[in-house]
Amino acid sequence: MIAFYSFSGKPMIMIGKTKKRMAELLKKDSVKLFLSTCLALFMELAVIRWVSSEIRIFSFLKNIPLIMAFLGLGLGVMLEKKKASIKPVLVYVIAGFAIILALAPFLSISDIPIPTQGNDLWIWGSSESGFNAFRSSLMVSLFFNFIYAACVVLFITLIFITFFGIGEIIHEQLKNFKSLKAYSIDLLGSITGVIMFTVLSFFQLSPFWWLLVGFSILFMLYPPSSRSLAAAVLALVVTAGGVSVAYWSPYYRIEMTKVYDSVSSGVFYYSLNVNHAYHQHMADYSAGFFEKHPDSGLKTTADSYNLPYKFINNAGRTLIVGAGAGNDVAAALRHNASQVDAVEIDPKLIELGKEFHPEKPYDSEKVNVYVDDARSFFEKNDNQYDTIVYGLLDSHTAASAFSNIRLDNYVYTIESFKAAKSHLKEGGTLVLSFAAGEPWILARISAMLEQTFGYEPLVFKRPSGGDGGVFIIGSALNLAPLGDPDVKDLVVRFPAEAKIRIPTDDWPYLYLLKPSIPLLYLGTLFLVILVFFAIVYFFIGKEIFYPLLTYKFEYWHFFFLGAAFLLIETKSISQLALLFGSTWIVNSVVIFGILSMAFIANLVVMRRIRIPLWAISSGLFVSLLCGYFVHASSFSGEPFLTKFLLAGFFIALPIFFSGLLFSSSFSKISNVSFAFGANLFGAFFGGILENLSMVIGMNALVFLAMAFYVLALRFRPAKG
Secondary structure (H helix, E strand, C coil), rough: CCEEEECCCEEEEEHHHHHHHHHHHCCHHHHHHHHHHHHHHHHHHHHHHHHHHHCHHHHCHHHHHHHHHHHHHHHHCCCCCCCCCCCHHHHHHHHHHHHHHHCCCCCCCCHHCCCCCCCCCCCCCCCCCCCHHHHHHHHHHHHHHHHHHHHHHHHHHHHHHHHHHHHHHHHHHHHHCHHHHHHHHHHHHHHHHHHHHHHHHHHCCCHHHHHHHHHHHHHHCCCCCCCHHHHHHHHHHHHHHHHHCEEEECCEEEEEEEEEEECCCEEEEEEECCEEEEEECCCCCHHHHHHHCCCCCCCCHHHHHHHHHCCCCCCCCCEEEEECCCHHHHHHHHHHCEEEEEEEHHHHHHHHHHHCCCCHHHHHEEEEEEEHHHHHHHCCCCCCCCEEECCCCCCCCCCCCCCCEEHHHHHHHHHHHHHHHCCEEEEEEEEEECCCHHHHHHHHHHHHHHHHHHHCCCCEEECCCCCCCEEEEECCCHHHHHHHHHHHCCCCCCCCCCCCCCCCCCCCCEEEEECCCCCCHHHHHHHHHHHHHHHHHHHHCHHHHHHHHHCCHHHHHHHHHHHHHHHHHHHHHHHHHHHHHHCCCHHHHHHHHHHHHHHHHHHHHHCCCCCHHHHHHHHHHHHHHHHHHCHHHCCCCCCCCHHHHHHHHHHHHHHHHHHHHHHHHCCCCCCCHHHHHHHHHHHHHHHHHHHHHHCCCCCCCHHHHHHCCCCCCCCCCCCC
């Protein structure tokens, strides 16, 4: 034993003794299972976030990495025998995966074009790839579609292999426990994994730290050899270099570059890219700047910000949602707004605006900054405004990994516009700028505004050019500027449409032309299923299906429970986003709450508190129906605590009863690993079916979940 002593002779730290105690602790089976499930949940969140930041398509299809993680974990936990094992080389797999992701921007993997040539779906940045200059013929286009498919297959395979290896570790630990105790430890480990990643997100730490934590947990389970340690160090070094070129907010990978004006020598501005697509500029658009630099190429962009104020007699108290780095805030201040409430969901964009924006809009005493989701802000306060401005609130990522709803989808629904209108003073003005890539998106926004206010908005092309438009609506507009030929030339008129589908809180798909599953999604899901069967055939073996077919179908019970639970989890996150915002912290709290509710239900069963099956089933189905008929918007006008308690009650009830059903069934199973894996396999299937929400809406997922619960009850194990 080695001890260090202070000059007073008292021991400062007992290294040898501490190391021995730690080694003894890590040998305990319960600690190993806890660490392995903590590793699974932590790596799941980290991988989904990192892949979606570096590979553009996964920014919008976050549930694809999620379901591949479920598939890998499920099969890894289920299988006793397989053709190959990942566990011995898991360190090298994670290290290689990390190196590929870290180098993706430098190898142009991040710039692979997204094949959205159809007009049924709009994805931001799909037309910004550097490869697009070469897509001039059908053959070349097919070639790049093949490249896209190869990229998707590569990353979903890497995700599967990574989590298959982690699943094998969990499988090894589950054998040492009875079912309910194993499930309790699993839930505690999963909750800890969520908390750890939430803390890292709060401090805006980069993937280097995610990887460091992941390797640390893995090495606590299996002390590294010199080679595996070298592989981990190499991956950390490459990752540190690769991610250092960007800022890592809780939502985006943000790059900021200095761009020099091609006309005015020495003049520069900052350009911000998020997840490898253009997001916004930070530039000086003041009159004083253009007096000094009249030939600057920034003039037309400045006109886009200044145009709405030609029609506003008094900006007065102004609310800006989607304030970003501060361009809209600066415009409001230039036009004598008496007070500006700036709402921005991403804290890093606010920080960058405060530090680098040339006009320093966030330094003004008139400006109050709120780091929040726009929809959430509408619901939280009763402030009245003379002017409400929607900045270029264009989503570059999905809100969570559990659905294809994008970060701003709930901002652009008819209910959201009505909520915004309720904050306008009599005679107030609403301004909305949008960089849409399809005319039907602009027509849809115009129709929503007309339906909200009862009359048509003024719509203009953006003076800076490109796609999109500027919408201005209010009952007391100054219409004199329409006599200016330059302004009149910008006016947009939409042709009469037979029918425009209006996005609602139930169907919040602004970027989807009509209720359908877009070809891009179907094609990507086809690749997922193709990879699944290829892995089963070449890597695992068809024996995977034997237990499902030979054990009296009892494991189908856990499969259907997993599918139903995933759908409930998706709906829960979506519902709470309406009340509390589509923020990363809301997502983390919901996942934490769902796991905690499952833990409480498991404790009830462990304590042998007998609840009849009919009571559990009735409670489950009644609570699901209540969740369908009692919408989250029903609580929108209530105080925060009331909303929190009521919404939490209606969302927690089905989770609790589902947990009771799972735990009571789990206690009857002898093969814990296979039942647990079948449940995760079912979650993979439920994740695929979540895409049906684009056709049937979010609320209807309840009936799909109920159908799975009926099937689960049909195959429920009778006894142990």
